[in-house]
Amino acid sequence: MTAGGCFCGKVRIQLNGQPLKAGLCHCLDCRKLTGSIYSFGFVIKTADLEVLGSPKALVKTSDSGNERHNYFCPDCGTPLFGQGMKADGTPEETTVLRAGILEDSQVLTEWKPQAELYTDRRLEWVPPIEGAAQCSAMIPL
Template identity: 30%
Template sequence: MTKTISGGCKCGAIRYLGEASDVSTFRCYCRDCQRLTGTGHSEMFPLVAASFQLVGPYSEYQMTGGSGRSTWSVFCPTCGSPLTRRSERMAHCVYVHASSLDEPEEYMPSRSIYTEAAQTWDQPSLNQ
């Protein structure tokens, strides 16, 4: 059975909906995630890209990721909440920031990635 996941930004201007993917959840310590979230890492929950719906005015930032391929991040232009990440490399998924989920308790990270970029004050606690 497919599980529908929903969420949105802090101010409520943006909402999203999509099906949970069978791709693993993860905690990312890459320098891009640190800068995009303003924290030491990001907590990412994958949704099936073909099912993903985003409603409301949003800002999207495109950049080149560590793989050398394009990645995109979506933010609320009103409250600044980071909402999604997607990439050419994993085009079948849209990764939502776990803190933006309506039911954040649905999230449980299964692994950590790019741990070599972790800050000394935010060390990985999961196995890779």
């Protein structure tokens, strides 16, 4: 179990389990969502995610063509997590948690990225992560 939250502290996240996967994404959507040149995320079981506070959702069709709900703090704008939705409007079984919101640096150290996504969009001066799968598109979550 580990916890984290947004910059202003109004939305808190508790992860009540271990990540299933860890990865970097170089797609344009992730760049814009994070304000960085790539995102670092953990794929987690949606059932393991506990949210305290009221994040705001932004719905967008991602680079993969799937509709994603991306959640942010409505006050400070910190990106928190993203989810796909089933046809009935409920979240899919997995969620992508923005790893940088977690406060336990040990968890971040232990879960080195296992894959890099949209590597054809990675900036030339950013080296590949040694040992991580290199994927030119989205992989199944």
